[in-house]
Amino acid sequence: MFARQKMDTFKxxxxxxxxxxxxxxxxxxxxxxxKGAEGKSPEQVxxxxxxxxxEMCEICLWxxxxxxxxxxxxxYEDIQKxxxxxxxxxxxxxxxxxDLDAAFDSMQKARKEKKDGERRVDIVLxxxxxxxxxxxxxxxxxxxxxxxxTVVLHPKRFPWFVSDVTPKDFSDLLNSMxxxxxxxxxxxxxxxxxxxxxEKEVSDVQFLFEQWSQFxxxxxxxxxxxxxxxxxxxxxxxxxxxxxxxxxxKESELVLFKGDLNYRKLVNDVSGPFHSRINxxxx
Numbered sequence: 001m002f003a004r005q006k007m008d009t010f011k012x013x014x015x016x017x018x019x020x021x022x023x024x025x026x027x028x029x030x031x032x033x034x035k036g037a038e039g040k041s042p043e044q045v046x047x048x049x050x051x052x053x054x055e056m057c058e059i060c061l062w063x064x065x066x067x068x069x070x071x072x073x074x075x076y077e078d079i080q081k082x083x084x085x086x087x088x089x090x091x092x093x094x095x096x097x098x099d100l101d102a103a104f105d106s107m108q109k110a111r112k113e114k115k116d117g118e119r120r121v122d123i124v125l126x127x128x129x130x131x132x133x134x135x136x137x138x139x140x141x142x143x144x145x146x147x148x149x150t151v152v153l154h155p156k157r158f159p160w161f162v163s164d165v166t167p168k169d170f171s172d173l174l175n176s177m178x179x180x181x182x183x184x185x186x187x188x189x190x191x192x193x194x195x196x197x198x199e200k201e202v203s204d205v206q207f208l209f210e211q212w213s214q215f216x217x218x219x220x221x222x223x224x225x226x227x228x229x230x231x232x233x234x235x236x237x238x239x240x241x242x243x244x245x246x247x248x249x250k251e252s253e254l255v256l257f258k259g260d261l262n263y264r265k266l267v268n269d270v271s272g273p274f275h276s277r278i279n280x281x282x283x
Contacts, residue, residue, distance in 0.1 A: 002162050006169060007176065010129035014184050014194065017133060020059065021204040024137050027052060028144040028211065046108065049145065053107075054100045056141045058092070060256075063127075063134035103254055107147050110253045121148040122252040124229065125155050126259030128169035135258065136173075136221075140212055143220055148253070151215075152222045156229045160261060167223050177209035234268030 010017075037045045110119045121142055123135055139151035155165040176183045181202050187193045197205075215221035228242040239246045249255055257266060 002159060003168070003172060006128045006163060007172060008188075009163075010133065010173065010176065011184060011188075013130040013133070016130065018197070018201050018204065020134070020137055021201070021208055024141065025204050025207045027141060028207075031141075031145040049108075049147070050101070050104050052141070052145070053104045053147065056138045057100050057103075060134045060138040060258075061095075063131035107253055111147065118150055118251075119148050120150045120152060120252045122152045122154060122249060122255045124255065124257045124262055125153055125165040126262065127163040128165045128173070129163065131163075131258070132165050132169060132173055136208075136212055138256075139221060140208070140215065143215055144211075150220055150222065152224050152252070154229060155223060155225050157225045157227060158230060160230050167225055170223055174209055174213060177205050180205040233265070235265050236268060 040048070107119070107121075121139070123139060125132065125135060135153065139148075139153065142148040142151060153165075153170070155167050155170065157166065158164075159166060181197050185194050185196050212221060216223075226242065226245050228238065228245050231237075231241065233241075257263065
């Protein structure tokens with residue numbers, strides 16, 4: 001019932017989507033071709049990868065700023081101010097704890113130790129629309145760069161809040177990217193249309209659609225909904241009420257929990273040091 005609101009908000013994210021599509025395409029093609037490593041030492045390559053990993057994670061992090069439940073009074077112009085590279089730079093000061101270096105080191109270690117084996121990253125999703133788009137930006141980059149061989153997305157079976165990702169939202173988002181010209185220039189409810197996209201903008205968005213669709217078809221980008229994500233109580237209950245999910249997450253090199261609800265359920269809505277309340281085998 002919230003599908004239209006979700007897609008309208010994604011449509012309002014046009015400037016940020018186009019900016020990220022162009023940036024992502026450049027990085028993904030460079031990573032897949034190996035050109036980014038030309039003329040660089042192994043240490044320089046690793047440092048560049050670490051910086052790009054941090055950039056992609058921060059893009060993924062700040063996609064949460066467009067949570068539909070927080071946007072009831074924002075205008076189209078307000079939404080633009082929450083997105084884009086400058087908005088991300090301005091928001092860096094708001095990060096309380098940053099363990100991205102440790103996360104990258106863990107993935108690098110797995111890449112060296114499991115060179116020919118599966119290296120998995122899991123993302124427990126939060127909001128659909130633009131936030132799901134940036135989740136796919138991160139997941140697609142990890143696959144393109146070889147930092148992961150599989151990315152598992154965990155949507156909810158039904159929305160806990162208005163904008164929560166369900167499996168259908170994944171297909172809706174991809175379908176909107178099949179013909180970005182039609183999607184982004186279609187008239188809104190008031191009859192207002194937007195300027196047409198350039199050929200390059202269309203090509204950039206379609207590149208994402210084709211790559212992500214292929215990843216999904218190849219079993220590298222997986223959707224795995226579970227009833228546990230909409231149960232009550234903290235995540236410390238997982239080993240007892242969803243032991244199969246708990247054991248499955250242990251197979252992952254890195255599990256990313258997105259959004260306020262997941263944070264509250266990880267710490268069981270209590271105060272105190274974050275790391276003392278989390279089973280790090282899961283995180």
